[in-house]
Amino acid sequence: MATGLSTKFFPGNAESAIAAAVACIWHSVSGSILANIFAWWDKRQEAKNPTVIETEETLELGKPIRNH
Numbered sequence: 809m810a811t812g813l814s815t816k817f818f819p820g821n822a823e824s825a826i827a828a829a830v831a832c833i834w835h836s837v838s839g840s841i842l843a844n845i846f847a848w849w850d851k852r853q854e855a856k857n858p859t860v861i862e863t864e865e866t867l868e869l870g871k872p873i874r875n876h
Contacts, residue, residue: 810828818824 810832811825814821814824814828
């Protein structure tokens with residue numbers, strides 16, 4: 809989208825389209841890397857401090873859910 813907008817509004821300036829394309833690639837790559845780092849960090853924190861969820865009710869298939 810940024811490349812299309814830059815070529816529409818700056819038709820004589822090819823550098824604006826190149827900058828938009830490079831920024832698009834950079835944001836895609838860096839965002840994927842950061843998402844993986846954060847997911848790894850969350851898994852590491854969860855392994856250090858496991859959470860136990862205790863419930864008193866069980867859900868059985870075919871039975872209606874009661875609202876309290």
